[in-house]
Amino acid sequence: MRRPSPSTTPFCHVTWQRHGGRAEEMAYALGGRAVHVYPGALAARRLVLVRYAVSVLLTAAALVRLRPRAVVVVNPPVVPGLVVAAYARLTGARFLLDSHTSSFGVKGNAVAARTLGITRWLGRRSSGVMVTTSSWVAEVQRWGARGLVVHEAPPAWQVAPAVRSERPQVLFVGVFSSDEPVAEVVAAAALLPDVDVLVTGDVDRAPAGMVEAAPSNVVFTGFLDQQAYRARLEQSDVVLALTTEPTSVMRAAYEAVYARRALVVSDWPTLREVFPLARHRGNEAAALADGVREALSDDPAAAADRAEQALSVQAERWDDQLDAMRTALALPVPTPQGA
Template sequence: MGTIATIAWVSYHRRTELLAEHLGSTLHFVSAGRQGDLLRLPWRYLVQTRRTWSILVRERPDVILVQNPPIFLALVVWAFCRSHGGGYVIDSHTGAFVSPGWARTLWLHRLLSHSALTTLVHNVHQEDIVARWGCPHFLLAYTPGDFSVSEPVSLGNGFNVAVISSFREDEPTDAVFLAAHRCPDVQFYFTGNPHILGTEVLAQKPKNCHLLGYLPYRRYVGLLRAADAVMTLTTRDHTLLMGGFETLSIGKPLITSDWPVLRDYFYLGTAHVHNTPADIAEGVRAVQADHAKLQRDILTLRDIRDEEWRQKIEEIRSVMWQGTTSG
């Protein structure tokens, strides 16, 4: 069996790290400058291209797994495979399909997916898109992780909810704050950098909402383990949340948004809520009232998803090596 290199143009991404671990791949997070700085974007891509090419020349992998977005990383890897041989797999995240900026590059995504060994997609909506392109594709949602190593976190008495958050625009943070007003006996612990929140949103935060800031990963896992339930919400349809996968791996009841893809995937041990204060509060109360059953159900779902994963990772390996040997 040959070698695999995994490349992502970000400073860190847990799913990509887990995929590399499961595939026995080398892992390279190639970052440069500050994300979001559009004026320096051409410079950043140039630096990342040179670093990526240098890594690939040094390792000469048989298969390269690339995280998308940005799709331009896949373009660089396509060029490398054309000149040096080997094949590549595109791991296309939700943003590659639905974010306004990346949606404008779907024509390039389609061309590169035609040449790829396969394109990994996260849900059936994305699978339908790549299937219509006539490109090889593989649906891989849940990526299990080993969360046995963590830093103990002590929470207060009563019912505690960990809220996985980055405070981005697709998260209904204001609605969660207002929902917390309706659940004064419940403590809500938010991850993520709160400094990006506007003053109007922060003004709605009640005393039972605790902003913990960005947590080191061991402490983050400790928080999820210490909580009675975990909440991760999105206002964006067709999105499977990594926080949901982490919650499933740890085995905690989940509160997540009531989108079809999330309802279909997390169909046990989960309260699905509309992104409104009243519905979020009702979901918290439902988990609080039926906690023991939801705890058992989420463990059952984890067993089901773990078995699916074991089958899927073997199929991915087969696709990779069949593609390189036939090419």
């Protein structure tokens, strides 16, 4: 079995998702490269098999070119994991499976449920499976694999400090997936007439009639690229990150903390543990409206202090998770500059 030479790329993060931000940020944190494969011209559902075939070729070509000694690969779908597993088998590279909650067949992901056997197979051949909660770690261990709780790296962007506007803006970050209580957010907006509520995500995926029937203070932004998303986040006073899935840890909630913005999250035990300084509310309109009002009631000094405390907790947790990833992938700890 041929081992990658010392001159190769130390690490790659492979993703086939529409957004490549997570891969780019983790690659930067681990001193490597992101391999973001998403042929946008083939995005239509009827072209999925063609897109997957092209993506397999592009992924394999990138791995051959970069020859990483360690790889993280996002799951679902399982196909890029199979490509990375084959590469690891041929070269002796280590890999971690970056398994989103939906990869376990929850959140209405029927395809992931049908391919869960492949996910288990990949997990047993990996150096670890990255998950959101200790409960998923226990599930992965039942497969005979190693589980690691890993969330989100610091973002590549920065935003200006929060400045409370006369008419506050609340940003609900989502993609209209099955676990997002979008209807409840729209109903909460009706209880907050002096606040603008921005809802992200491709409006073609919105439930029929929702956009037309929404109150006038609801703005459906459509899909936001990274630059537009950063701008919306910077303009926001409060971020809503909500889910009906108890084991989800939303990237949007992490981004809100990194941006030092007030945060309202769904009231699940996992989210209470991960975001102890957020406002935790049930996914009902009245409760969400109450959470927004409470977040907006803080005076600027109290809000800034709360945001800094939340950021400190998050940064310390990320350092621990980063160390666990380095250990699993046998990556060296970088030497501090000037050492």
